[in-house]
Amino acid sequence: MKKFLQKEINKYLSFVKKTKSINTYKTYETILNEAIEHIEIENSIIDITPYRLHIANLNKKTIAKKVSALRSFFEFLETEGHKFKIVGDEHVKVPKTLPKPVSMEHIKKALKSATMDEYLAIMVIFSLGLRISEAAGIKLNDIKGEWIEITGKGSKTRILPLHPKLKEFIEKYLQTNPKKEYLFEKNGTPLGSDKIRYLVQKAFKKHGIHVTPHQLRHSFATYMLQNGARINDVSELLGHEFISTTQIYTKLSDTLKLKNYLKAHPLCS
Template sequence: MKKSISSKRVDFLQSLEDFRGYSDLTIKSYDEAIKEALEYVEILEEEKSTTMNLMPYRIKISHLNPKTISKKLSAIRTFVKFLNGNGMKISLKADESIKVPKTLPKPISHKHILQALEHASFYEKLVVTILYTLGLRISELSSLKLKDISDEWVRVLGKGNKHRDVPLLHSTKELIDKYMSDNCPKIFLFEANDERLSENSLRYTVNKVFKRVGLKVTPHQLRHSYATALLNSNAPIADVSELLGHSTMATTQIYTKLGSALKQQNYNKAHPLCGDEQC
């Protein structure tokens, strides 16, 4: 039965790309979790259904941090849901969720972003500026097409193949226009050998820019910076949620907690009674 289940893995991964619009990196993580799980799960076959016991696998990965375990189990649940939707009857055993502590995202301050841009080449400045002023995921930047860029808006293809329109600053548009004039891309804004530039290449560019000023920064942190800046300037959370392409507003609310944490830190530094001993 494991062979039969494993044979559906490729179809499942293809569905993640075709119907959910997942990035190559995300699909790879799903694939690794499923292959690993199938080595350890116990398959119990009955007359009309099959049970997949996750306990042996959960024991195997129990040393990992809760967030990693949760992601692996989520990948398996999604895979089993796919199998059930394609004619198989599989139930999960030992599928209890685990509590994952919510960590606040770590945005980069506007000051540090400007500092990094002072030492960036034109191309590097464009990549960082787009991520910071549009709040894109790295996969969305990699797949950004010329036809989706207008004078004032950018149409973004996000998760689940859902489109959203994000306002384009005039200063960012000027950088894009100069880059297009100098490089003449054909389909995608960023290309290599007539194909879209890989996410890893764009990610490396961001890492390199901030490394020069002694910071370790990921593209996703620039997305956090975008969201936090908008919310701290009193942008409505519903608007920010839509601009980020979040499926629910609950995902965006973590940034409001971050804003409160920053306000608390600033208050502790500023109030005359909040010395080190009192606060």
């Protein structure tokens, strides 16, 4: 059966070579030829558990990558008409990585030299903690005095406080840049997420750094927590369904944790 598996791997690699990049081909070739030395196959069962044990000491991202390559190969076997029960094919839970928050010094510099459109894009995302798609979807009638209504994931809406500086700038901006329906639009056509992302990146590029809208959203959450905002409030502002998402998304520094501990624990008073 190992000979059969090697034959099918060779067929699959030929398919990958024709349809994927050379780097993907080489990666799959290495993984599959490594895995076949450990995979156990009997009758209609392929057990990759021995291979999972062989790579268990690697980091989770690497394990997930290797298991994903195997899973693609097994899908190929199925399209070839082969029916196997796969054992040990459980998904690997990869820990989420966080972008570094942008320093306030860099944000202030970018705002100072930004065009009006660039300034608006940075301020809307950073002062409100928005996803790029949420910023692109803001309509003029969503702005209601001191508040703004945001439509987030799953068409769920949340009402956010409009920072006084942002409110003042929007009023000034619309006087010289009148819009028909959307806050971000040109010639009556809404700007997509890519164009707003470009505005943000262009503003920071002037100072030699690469910053994404997602980094600004993360910076919003990080600085809010560091300045004493309650995690429940930050979670609501970000539009997270579960507070656990906010806990993953916003790492508090050890210094702040110690400060809060010393402030809150009764023995420290």
